[in-house]
Amino acid sequence: MVYTHYMNPKPKPGATPIPARRLIIPPISPAASGPLYQQIVDGVKREISAGRLEPGDALPSFRTLAEDLLVSLITVKRAYEELEREGVVFSKQGLGTFVSDNGLARSREMKRDHTEALLRDALREGEEAGLTPNELIALMKQLAKEKEG
Amino acid sequence: MVYTHYMNPKPKPGATPIPARRLIIPPISPAASGPLYQQIVDGVKREISAGRLEPGDALPSFRTLAEDLLVSLITVKRAYEELEREGVVFSKQGLGTFVSDNGLARSREMKRDHTEALLRDALREGEEAGLTPNELIALMKQLAKEKEG
DNA sequence: ACACTGTATATATGGTATATACACACTATA
């Protein structure tokens, strides 16, 4: 696990310094499947979906996250650009990058769509492997149980 | 759909010419997800899993398949190499490429493993989307039903 | 010799990741 932190963008004047929250982004690795920037995109979406990053919150700066994840600044930029295209975050030069108002909804919608796509793929692939839909559902229940325990 | 054909490698002498069987390989497209050679790999595995290609059968030649799919000979070669690494087929220079004895078993095993991996991904992604395992199973049943009808 | 098979080398293109230099926004302070 790699832990990164970020500060709120505009601390109220006079208020005690806002303690750095922790943004958990899972193991970023060139060995893992998918490009580095995509792993960052997915990680940020997960933090938002889980509610650990709320609309209006600042994401870590390009440089901070790049240092923490041991990747280049450009790679973080690319990830944030992708998130911006998807309407999950927005960037302001000189200020930072922030979660959009509808960032939570978008993240969850996209994850739900992705889930459905994965299930469709599994149905097709399972059928080609000679498994019936019922066998597939049974397999899924088993995997779910394993995950719980 | 793109249809390709192949001839049996060694027609019995004097026998009537063996009618070309049809090897159905699904739409190979640069637009589809995944590299062209991977789409060919998956297509061949599906033909084998479905029993339309049996152990000992000859696959289409590099050039034949390349022409039919409108890709280069090298791309077909790469796909066949991948299949050979996986033990699904084997190639003999000057002769052709053939389905291995255990090609059917291997294809199905790999597809089954892939199916399981997809289900695991769906479970994780669904959880992050805020879906419970039960909701996921219900979604899966629904998708299966849609696929039937 | 011929017509088929697979093989090998060199090349082009695009995606991914990088280093370096640039531009904007806030803030402390002279």
Added chain:
DNA sequence: TATAGTGTGTATATACCATATATACAGTGT
């Protein structure tokens, strides 16, 4: 109220690797 400083995001040029290709080469059977 200027202005230097330190943080932010931005843009350009470069390196590397995966993917796909054209062309020429080598083996097999008739």
